[in-house]
Amino acid sequence: MANRERVLITGAAGFLGSHLCDRFIAEGYHVIGMDNLITGDLRNIEHLFHLEQFEFYNHDVSKFVHVSGDLKYILHFASPASPIDYLKIPIQTLKVGSLGTHNLLGLAMAKKARILVASTSEVYGDPTVHPQTEDYWGNVNPVGPRGVYDEAKRFQEAMTMAYHTYHGLETRIVRIFNTYGPRMRLNDGRVLPAFMGQALRGEDLTVFGDGSQTRSFCYVADLVEGIYRLLKSDCVDPVNIGNPGEITIAQFVEEIIKLTGTDQKVVYKPLPLDDPKQRQPNISRAKSLLGWEPQVGREEGLRITWEYFKSLPKERLYEEAHHRDFQKD
Numbered sequence: 377m378a379n380r381e382r383v384l385i386t387g388a389a390g391f392l393g394s395h396l397c398d399r400f401i402a403e404g405y406h407v408i409g410m411d412n413l414i415t416g417d418l419r420n421i422e423h424l425f426h427l428e429q430f431e432f433y434n435h436d437v438s439k440f441v442h443v444s445g446d447l448k449y450i451l452h453f454a455s456p457a458s459p460i461d462y463l464k465i466p467i468q469t470l471k472v473g474s475l476g477t478h479n480l481l482g483l484a485m486a487k488k489a490r491i492l493v494a495s496t497s498e499v500y501g502d503p504t505v506h507p508q509t510e511d512y513w514g515n516v517n518p519v520g521p522r523g524v525y526d527e528a529k530r531f532q533e534a535m536t537m538a539y540h541t542y543h544g545l546e547t548r549i550v551r552i553f554n555t556y557g558p559r560m561r562l563n564d565g566r567v568l569p570a571f572m573g574q575a576l577r578g579e580d581l582t583v584f585g586d587g588s589q590t591r592s593f594c595y596v597a598d599l600v601e602g603i604y605r606l607l608k609s610d611c612v613d614p615v616n617i618g619n620p621g622e623i624t625i626a627q628f629v630e631e632i633i634k635l636t637g638t639d640q641k642v643v644y645k646p647l648p649l650d651d652p653k654q655r656q657p658n659i660s661r662a663k664s665l666l667g668w669e670p671q672v673g674r675e676e677g678l679r680i681t682w683e684y685f686k687s688l689p690k691e692r693l694y695e696e697a698h699h700r701d702f703q704k705d
């Protein structure tokens with residue numbers, strides 16, 4: 377058996393985690409995937425189970441994490457990641473970003489591994505600086521519906537930086553902006569699967585608010601490339617990874633209507649509390665330090681994603697966004 381370097385990926389059965397598993401296996405690593413499957417889905421990594429360079433543990437990283445053997449890298453991607461999830465499982469969201477991060481930092485110390493943690497554009501909250509640069513400190517409501525995610529991720533960054541400065545641990549922090557692509561969870565409330573699911577089920581497309589809020593959508597392969605480069609770099613400060621192509625949600629729904637050919641109408645629903653009005657990454661740091669910028673335009677990325685959703689068995693369109701049974705602690 378080849379003597380492969382070993383990497384632990386938490387949230388391995390999730391949208392981003394599963395793509396990272398694929399990438400690290402393709403790069404010749406032995407991948408240890410971990411997920412408690414509250415929002416993750418084993419169907420995202422089913423194709424890896426027959427590989428000897430992949431193993432999987434069903435474990436909640438908010439509890440003590442043990443992995444035997446060496447680890448070269450840890451990538452911490454376990455977390456609920458949609459506003460609907462934060463409402464349903466707020467305490468788990470807080471715990472995985474805080475306690476989970478602490479456990480993994482401890483594991484990284486024990487293994488002398490380099491750790492990369494998944495942070496988010498949500499650390500900027502409803503930003504008053506536009507586009508968002510890494511030195512902007514954000515505008516977050518700690519007690520609003522998104523606070524459980526935003527503050528856990530802000531704590532995660534602080535904790536990670538403290539382990540770097542106090543213990544000399546090798547750490548990396550990626551601030552991920554809205555990302556899309558195959559394996560996004562249908563029916564988790566995020567705007568792209570919402571619109572594509574509605575088009576496939578023949579339902580009206582729901583725009584929240586008047587649709588004037590903006591987002592900047594990055595295709596998943598670009599994100600994975602940025603994360604891979606950041607991990608290998610010597611950049612300890614947080615780095616934005618996202619696609620600066622900004623559009624309003626009103627424009628976005630029109631693009632989806634055109635792509636899917638749906639003849640359903642657009643209906644307007646109330647804007648959720650604390651929904652950020654604008655969001656666009658400034659990616660100068662990623663460009664200069666990692667030589668990274670996105671390669672996949674929205675037209676191409678949306679087409680690939682639409683093909684994926686169309687290829688799913690019909691019954692999946694009607695599945696509830698599942699949350700595996702979990703203890704409410």
Ligand code: UDP
Pocket residue numbers: 458459554565566567568570571582583584585589591625647648651652
């Ligand atoms: N949104 C929408 N219709 C939906 C779901 C979301 O108009 O069915 C809006 C939502 O209010 C937000 C944007 O789309 O302004 C992106 O929402 P998402 O939950 O995907 O991500 P986030 O708000 O965390 O960026």
